[in-house]
Amino acid sequence: MRRENEAVVQERHPIPTINEIQEDMSGGLWRYKRLMFGVSSAPETYQHIIRQVLQGEHLLVTTDYYSRWVDVSILNRITTADIIKSLRVTFTVHGYPESIVIDNGAPLTVSDFRAYVEENRTRHRRITPCWPQANGKVERQNRMLVKAIRTAQSEGKDWRTKLQTFLMAYRxxxxxxxxxxxxxxxxxxxxxxxxxxxxxxxxxxxxxxxxxxxxxxxxxxxxxxxxxxxxxxATESTIQQDDPPLKEVAEDYYLTTSSGLGNIVASKLTKKPHELHITQKQPLTDRKEAKVVSRGGNAIAKRRQRSDMGLGRLSSKRTRAEEVMHLAVVACGNRLDETLTMVKSALLFSIKRIKFHIFAEDPLASQFEKGLSQWARGISNKFQYSIYPITFSVGNAEEWKKLFKPCAAQRLFLPVILKDVDSLLYVDTDVLFLRPMDDMWSFLKAFNTTQLAAMAPEHEIPKIGWYSRFARHPFYGVTGVNSGVMLMNLTRIRRTLFKNSMIPSGLSWEDLLHPLYQKYKNHITWGDQDLLNIIFHYNPECLYTFPCQWNYRPDHCMYGSNCKGAEQEGVSILHGNRGVYHDDKQPAFKVVYDAIHEYxxxxxxxxxxxxxxxxxxxxxxxxxxxxxxxxxxxxxxxxxxxxxxxxxxxxxxxxxx
Known part of the structure; x- marks a missing residue:
């Protein structure tokens, strides 16, 4: 038999309007809603999904108010007997509830259902008619369930399987x-x-x-x-038990609504002023005016104007100036979104305030300003920032800029540029914080009297390490170090003379960089990271090494799991080098980046x-x-x-x- 055209069906059997529904308040409204979503009431936006995807089946949604546990039963029919049969299975697992709140659907209000509920010593409660908010938890669950069903439909997958996957994740x-x-x-x-x-x-x-x-x-x-x-x-009700029955009032004393249904309900549930014990001089609308709160202007811009006056100027309610953590990042090319996502991850869990030092090319500076200013005021109060141009104080600037990745060598010059900063955490743009930055900052207190920087080893296993197999220059320790996450005491770096293979008496940091590069530029592969390995090869007492979970990279899992600290404690800082955030080579890294980026x-x-x-x-x-x-x-x-x-x-x- 040929299927009837859906457009013809809609024309012959149109969906009733609110004005048509209000003519029969006794049951028509809820019958209409049951046709759309089983025994639960649902707004009109659910209709298309339910009709097209469920294909005649119905969902019975039950929610435990304390634990938020959700059960969903798929029913072919929505008779009272079918609903009771489904609830028996649920109650067998979880026991009988103290009360059950229903949405006035006809199968749930008949005497058979009421008798079954009372037989189990459960209170039978009905929500206010035409007010689904009274059963808000179930209504919210309905929205999530419909979203999961819509996703399955758009992906061409079975909605039942998608529904079970969603429930497993939710529970x-x-x-x-x-x-x-x-x-x-x-x-x-x-x-x-x-x-x-x-x-x-x-x-x-x-x-x-x-x-x-x-x-x-x-x-x-x-x-x-x-x-x-x-x-x-809302105000406290003045209606008493012995008050006379409710009566209709004049038009001046009830609130007109845009809906004919609302007018009918309001006219039947509104009392005259003298019946509510309110004098004529104090009408029903005489309530305290709502207070309007202004959020002010650009809070970030105002703080930036005050930043020259010092970082210790905080609220007068604080007895001592709050410690500020400093974080530096260098962004060139197409690294805008990646850098903003890194900044977001640092702010999500941080406890102390953070001062960001962002080194960026001129075209990116204004885009950083725009991106940071759009964040919510509650977050903007947690940080300050300064944007600097890309500068190299010694040697050929263009040569430094092209060393390894664009602008990556800028980190070598941070002690020279940020002369007023005592300590600093540098991270690459492809780094994500999965725990408070405060925990990384606390490593500064673990430094001994000679240590002035901290990094993680490049590899945990020498047999698969790059430096131990291919390096043509000196490097730190057995496997070298990775500079994607580098904690620095800039004050100590500026006042230390570093041993090297060129000048026996040692050189300051600023004086060492250019001659070191000139000597090894034909032997280094990873640019500034190789130079840091050479420096700390000759000065191992100056470096503190932290565990691999603080700089977790694809190398730690793509050749088998070789970061024991991450297995035991979890990743603290994720480093998605090799562009894994933007391709499908390592989906696990991309999942974390996308989740933080979209949050x-x-x-x-x-x-x-x-x-x-x-x-x-x-x-x-x-x-x-x-x-x-x-x-x-x-x-x-x-x-x-x-x-x-x-x-x-x-x-x-x-x-x-």
């Missing part, structure tokens, strides 16, 4: 409010996924912090209620950063570096948990004894 991801996954709260343990166990510090049998979680949850709900009351200008500062870290990161790693488990995802995710999860626990300790009072 195992820490929630933004509780800080724990729904599985952990419901079962007191993490469910096993394709990803290795992320919470190594969570010992078997350890109980989640129920009191702190419940208090944090209650605090978040109370804030949401207060915000909703303020936005709607909006004002969004929740768990929902908008960690969850997409965790989900996308499922597609990389068959790659060389993606087969050990805990290396990339462990430190990120630990950092986010630490940030959340600090907020709980700061804002939530301890439970009463």
């Amino acid at each position: 195992s991801t820490p929630h933004s409010v509780t800080g724990h996954s729904s599985a952990e709260l419901l079962f007191n343990r993490q469910i096993r996924t394709k990803l290795p166990e992320l919470s190594a510090d969570m010992q078997p049998g350890a109980e989640p912090h129920d009191n702190a979680i419940r208090l944090a949850d209650a605090e978040r709900k109370e804030k949401g209620r207060q915000n909703a009351d303020r936005s709607r200008r 909006p500062f004002e969004d929740n870290l768990f929902q908008s950063l960690f969850y997409p990161l965790q989900t996308k790693f499922l597609d990389t488990v068959n790659t060389l570096c993606g087969r050990i995802p805990q290396v990339f995710l462990k430190q990120v999860e630990k950092t986010m948990r630490t940030m959340y626990e600090k907020k709980v300790v700061r804002h939530v009072k301890p439970p009463p004894k």
Whole structure:
């Protein structure tokens, strides 16, 4: 039998409008919504997806209010018997709830369903008609489910499989409010996924912090209620139990709405002023005016104007000047987005303020100004920045600029240019912070009296190391060092005389650079990094080496896992050299870069950063570096948990004894 044309079906059976629906408030509205999304109410934007993808099937969505656990059942029919049958399976696993909140769908309001619920000693609660916000958790879950179904449709995949993948990721991801996954709260343990166990510090049998979680949850709900009351200008009701029945009032005393349905409801639920015990001199609209807050002008520009007055000028509420961390980066060519993503990663988890020293070519300077000024005010308060032109103080500037990568040699001249800076962290543009920069900054306190810089080894295994196999010049230690992440005490560098093979008495840093380059320029491959290896070969007492997880590169996983520190603690700083952020050679590195690049500062870290990161790693488990995802995710999860626990300790009072 030939299928009927869909356009003809829509013409013969049009979707009712609000004005048509309001004529039958007793049940037509909810029948209309059930046709779109099973037994759950749903806005009109869901209709196309549901009709085209579900193809006559219906979804029954149930949500546990405490743990946020979501169950989805696929039903061919939405009769009361089918719904009860599905709920029996759910209750067999999780037990009977204290109450069940339903959205007034006809199968959920009949006497058979009510009798089944009451038989299980469960309260049967119905939300306010025409007010789906009263069951907001389920409505939010519906939006996420429809998004997953829409994604499956656009990718040409089976929506049922995509739905199960989404539910697995959602149930195992820490929630933004509780800080724990729904599985952990419901079962007191993490469910096993394709990803290795992320919470190594969570010992078997350890109980989640129920009191702190419940208090944090209650605090978040109370804030949401207060915000909703303020936005709607809600006041305490003066209606008493013995008040006369509600009556219609004159047009002057009820709020007209743009919807005919709203006018009907308002006219039936509004009382006259004398019935509400309000005098004529104090009409219903006499409420306190909302306060308008101005965000001010360009906060970054104002801070930059004040930067010449010193970095220690902070709020008068602070008794001592806050320590500022200094971070330098050099950007040339097409490195704008990569550099801004690095800056974003440094700001995401940092505790202290950061002063960025950005060395960039002239065309990029204005673009950096524009990019940094667009970030939210709450983030812009955490950092300052200065932009410098590319300059080389000794030798041929063009020759220095073309050494290895464009402008990379600029890092050699930082002690000469930044004379007022005591200590500094230099990173390449393709570096991402997966934990607070404060932790890297603390290595400065580990320096002994002779150490003035810190770097990570180039390789962990000499047999596969580049320097140990191919170098034609002296290098540090057994495998050399990588300069993509370099912590420097600039004051010590400026006042130290460095031993070398040319002048026995030693040379200062500025005087050493040019003759050293002239001697070895025909023997070096990696430019400025090779020069640093030569310097610290002759001055090994001046270098502090930190573990490989602080400069984790594709070399640490593409030839097998050879960074034990990252396996145990997770990656602290990710270094995506060889352009792996922008190709498909190492998808695991690209997943991390894309997640941070796309993350909006004002969004929740768990929902908008960690969850997409965790989900996308499922597609990389068959790659060389993606087969050990805990290396990339462990430190990120630990950092986010630490940030959340600090907020709980700061804002939530301890439970009463």
